[in-house]
Amino acid sequence: MTPRPLTLITDNWYDIRDLSNLSGKIEELIRDANGPHWAVWVVSALLGAIGIVAFIGGVAIINIWIERRVVGRMQSRLGPNRLGPFGLLQPLADAIKLMQKEVLQPKAADGLVFSIAPIAFTVPGIVIMAVLPWGRNMSLARLDVGILFILAMSSLGALAVFTGGYGSNNKYALFGAMRVIAMLVTYEIPSVLALLGLVLFSGTMDLADMVLFQEKFWIPLVLVQPLPFLIYFISSSAELNRTPADLAEAESEIAGGYHVEYSGMKFGLFYAAELINAVAISAIIATVFLGGWWFYKLDELVPGWMIFIGKIYAVYFLFVWTRGTLPRFRIDQLLAFAWKWMTPMAFANIIVVAAEVLIWDETGASAGLVLPLYIAFNMLFAGVLIVAWVRFMGPRFSRFPDRLRYFDRIDVPSLPAMRAPAPAAAAPKSGSGAPARSASEGGGDLRGGRLVGGPRP
Amino acid sequence: MPIKSEPVEVNIGPQHPSTHGVFRMVAMIDGERITDVKMIVGYLHRSMEKLAEERTYTQNIPFTDRMDYLAAMTSNLGYCLSVEKLAGIDVPERAQVLRVIFAELQRIASHCMATGAFINDCGAWQTPVMYTFRDREKVLDLFEMTCGARITTNYMRIGGVAFDVPDEFLPALDMLINDDLPFRFEEYDQLLVGNEIILMRARDVGVVSPEMAINASLSGPMLRSAGIAWDLRKADPYSGYDQYTFEIPVGYNGDSYDRMVIRIEEMKQSLRIIRQAVHILPGGPHKTEVPLAIRPPAGEAYSRVESPKGEVGFYVVSDGGAAPYRWHVRAPSLINLSVLKEMTVGQTIADAIVTLGSIDINVGEVDR
Amino acid sequence: MPHAATVMLAGATVAERIRAAVPDAVREVAPQWVVLEPSAAFEAMAAVRDDELLDGKYLVELCSVDQITRIDVVYHIASLAQNHLFELKVPADHEHPEVPSVTPLWVGATLQEREVYDLMGVRFPGHPELTRLFLWDSFPGHPLRKDFLALPGGQKAGLSQFPKQIVGETGGEFRPRRPGTGE
Structure with a gap:
């Protein structure tokens, strides 16, 4: 790792606009005290870890409140407003209630797997926070391949869900586990491809450098790369099990899916980790698409990490919004959507980005000329692709939704003659005499292999 | 090469978020596809038909509330009509119009519930159900204003209605049907009817053919979605429904989506009826004087009304005593379930839930 | 052309049509309903369903009445296209009631026959799955x-x-x- 020049806003250690001053001060103190050289690393790592864990603890508490209040407003009700000012203490009460509850474990569950799943589900969201640039020079662990790391980590969560679902020894949980694996396999690809376009464009896999790139050209990458933003947003909402794609828990179908058997604080961990993961994904989107801690000149007045948190919650609001608005896909529709729409579009986008980068490099044109052109072109490109897909490849019925007919008097169409009555069914001795109508009509053959119920889209 | 898979038996209900009460179905599942469905009901059986044989005709009215507890008014109405038919009682004009107003308000309330719950079954995160409940609450407020109860109203009486409406009722109703609900229904149109995801989820799911619909004695939106314009308010007008102008919305495909849209359209038609009914509401008594322990002559009567779920019929046999000799209810929720197997086999679990939601059963009525 | 309001067909009209198709099926004709012979009830129902005039495509409801000496199974059958309704009754023995199932004719009878079996104890030979609908299997007796x-x-x-x-x-x-x- 090559040392990078520090650009401090001021050198005062108490300047909260740049907390690296503080760690520099600590380093200085340890040097002065002739402490061992590794103590610097230990102390700063500990401080950073404490900071992040504290942030996550706050997130897990406050996000419950935010989500319930925001969704409550969307649903034309108030949300929790009794406990504490604006109901702010409600999540605390919920947490205390969950801790008091007995943690049940099914007799037939795989104990180790069952217990490890909630923990394994919580870890990736926390670990992702460590590599994010929280401000200028404010990464707890600045990795050259930060994007690879967050991609690897964000898919670990699905594995934990699978573990929990499989270990519960419950059919509903197993369905959830099955679905989450199908979704993991499907949605990793578009999300990786979407981020690949950004990596190509910014020329770095380091998250901090990506923010610096956006700062250098004074443009958040979402403007240059609108299509990857859309793709990554959709596929990460699938990864997060949030409502348009919350198939793994699908409350109305499989009654909670993977966490149907969890209770007490184990369930609480799942619940909190879901919010933490949502914040972690929001933070990734805020970093790579929205410019992280940078926001034009604002980061010289306001601490960068505050801007960053603001952006995180802006993205998080989008997640809550979609969750409050949309119904759920069916699993096959969701997978088809990923394979037939998002993956090809992500590939198309990579080709376009590669060409753009090549042109920029070859011509050496100034950014002020190239970037507006690219923004215009990419916006147009995304729009055309989406409209074309909806027009030509979308579900057929959506183009011609036939509505109802209206009658002001009863009208029964003349129907074809029904099946003649089964002969000799007048006095059969047992129930097997008359053929069950359903066997011929609905195809209710129990083990008849593939069955077709009705016309499918 | 076919993938070898083992069928799994999954028990959906009686405690499941989407079975609308204590309904249970046992599904054999191959992967995510259902190969066989068996329905098990009876968890809410209260043997009302037997109980009714030991109570007077008037005492039986509260039972009808508790059958379809989401549409108590229409069940009340159906039962009172059957006893009136049996005993030959005339109902005053004002009572008839009030009955129509309340039956149609109840239809709006029930369809609100059905639509919201259906979208919830499609996987929405409670938002549509909150919207529809908001509007249902306003209707229930009117019920409370009139008869003191919101759900189990017990409002209709043999020979009329229990109470006349209070003075505040008509202004409140006017505000509801003219200022409030029309805009809400527009909102449903925008939010639900054109929604791509709902189209994807509900279109061509749970299809019933017209032949099947008639053969399986389906009624209500189930029958109308299959393309059969049959509505007892038109076909067998009771309580003076023949003097109102309204239309029967009828679907093309017989799928879950059609049923949802039909319900939304029926709410609009109900508004039309209520507007006309308020306009012609006459003065006069709200009830014929009928002895509390009425003894109809020996005989039998079958009368039916169009409830939100379908055709609610009451078959009452009298032996001349103070209690019915036999009291049978044709429960649309139960009979609409006849095609559950035909509709769900071959679909995925998710589709089966959507299909069940679109049938709009009420377990109180299924089990009675 | 359907009637403007549902017409309740007179028993005699219905009986005449049934007699034309199945001669021995009618036991008794009342003003409002027709009582059928249990042995020929299924054929009569089939005839009623496929008859051009009666057009009983729609089984409105199926229930049973305990008449102390016998158990009547009551069928209300309608024609949606012509908008009329008529009533058939099939008497059954009180001790061992048995009435042929009409599920091959109307799917809508499936659950209703199960209900009648459950609560009244009438058995329907020909029903594909005649089990109790509401009560549990070991419930003693038939409560209605x-x-x-x-x-x-x-x-x-x-x-x-x-x-x-x-x-x-x-x-x-x-x-x-x-x-x-x-x-």
Whole structure:
């Protein structure tokens, strides 16, 4: 790792606009005290870890409140407003209630797997926070391949869900586990491809450098790369099990899916980790698409990490919004959507980005000329692709939704003659005499292999 | 090469978020596809038909509330009509119009519930159900204003209605049907009817053919979605429904989506009826004087009304005593379930839930 | 052309059409309904369903009435296209009631016949799955029968004073579950 020049806003250690001053001060103190050289690393790592864990603890508490209040407003009700000012203490009460509850474990569950799943589900969201640039020079662990790391980590969560679902020894949980694996396999690809376009464009896999790139050209990458933003947003909402794609828990179908058997604080961990993961994904989107801690000149007045948190919650609001608005896909529709729409579009986008980068490099044109052109072109490109897909490849019925007919008097169409009555069914001795109508009509053959119920889209 | 898979038996209900009460179905599942469905009901059986044989005709009215507890008014109405038919009682004009107003308000309330719950079954995160409940609450407020109860109203009486409406009722109703609900229904149109995801989820799911619909004695939106314009308010007008102008919305495909849209359209038609009914509401008594322990002559009567779920019929046999000799209810929720197997086999679990939601059963009525 | 309001067909009209198709099916004709012979009931129903005039495509409801000496199974059948309704009754023996199932004709009868079997104990040969619908399998007896838990002296529980003790002698019928019959 090559040392990078520090650009401090001021050198005062108490300047909260740049907390690296503080760690520099600590380093200085340890040097002065002739402490061992590794103590610097230990102390700063500990401080950073404490900071992040504290942030996550706050997130897990406050996000419950935010989500319930925001969704409550969307649903034309108030949300929790009794406990504490604006109901702010409600999540605390919920947490205390969950801790008091007995943690049940099914007799037939795989104990180790069952217990490890909630923990394994919580870890990736926390670990992702460590590599994010929280401000200028404010990464707890600045990795050259930060994007690879967050991609690897964000898919670990699905594995934990699978573990929990499989270990519960419950059919509903197993369905959830099955679905989450199908979704993991499907949605990793578009999300990786979407981020690949950004990596190509910014020329770095380091998250901090990506923010610096956006700062250098004074443009958040979402403007240059609108299509990857859309793709990554959709596929990460699938990864997060949030409502348009919350198939793994699908409350109305499989009654909670993977966490149907969890209770007490184990369930609480799942619940909190879901919010933490949502914040972690929001933070990734805020970093790579929205410019992280940078926001034009604002980061010289306001601490960068505050801007960053603001952006995180802006993205998080989008997640809550979609969750409050949309119904759920069916699993096959969701997978088809990923394979037939998002993956090809992500590939198309990579080709376009590669060409753009090549042109920029070859011509050496100034950014002020190239970037507006690219923004215009990419916006147009995304729009055309989406409209074309909806027009030509979308579900057929959506183009011609036939509505109802209206009658002001009863009208029964003349129907074809029904099946003649089964002969000799007048006095059969047992129930097997008359053929069950359903066997011929609905195809209710129990083990008849593939069955077709009705016309499918 | 076919993938070898083992069928799994999954028990959906009686405690499941989407079975609308204590309904249970046992599904054999191959992967995510259902190969066989068996329905098990009876968890809410209260043997009302037997109980009714030991109570007077008037005492039986509260039972009808508790059958379809989401549409108590229409069940009340159906039962009172059957006893009136049996005993030959005339109902005053004002009572008839009030009955129509309340039956149609109840239809709006029930369809609100059905639509919201259906979208919830499609996987929405409670938002549509909150919207529809908001509007249902306003209707229930009117019920409370009139008869003191919101759900189990017990409002209709043999020979009329229990109470006349209070003075505040008509202004409140006017505000509801003219200022409030029309805009809400527009909102449903925008939010639900054109929604791509709902189209994807509900279109061509749970299809019933017209032949099947008639053969399986389906009624209500189930029958109308299959393309059969049959509505007892038109076909067998009771309580003076023949003097109102309204239309029967009828679907093309017989799928879950059609049923949802039909319900939304029926709410609009109900508004039309209520507007006309308020306009012609006459003065006069709200009830014929009928002895509390009425003894109809020996005989039998079958009368039916169009409830939100379908055709609610009451078959009452009298032996001349103070209690019915036999009291049978044709429960649309139960009979609409006849095609559950035909509709769900071959679909995925998710589709089966959507299909069940679109049938709009009420377990109180299924089990009675 | 459908009627403007549902017409209740007279028993004689219905009986005439049934007699034309199945001569021996009609046992008795009442003003409002037709009583059928149980042995020929299925053929009569099939005829009613496929008859051009009666057009009984729609089974409105199916229920049963305990008439002490017999059990009547009551069918209300409608034609949606012509908008009329008529009523058929099939009497069955009180001790061992059996009426042929109409599920091959109307799918809508499936659950209703199960309900009648459950609550009244009428068995329907030809039904694909004749099990109890509401009550559990080992439930003793069929509660809608008039002799189910009957009180001494023909008293009724609700409308007269409930006796302090139910005397066992003349009292209710608790038939133990007979294995194999599903009853």
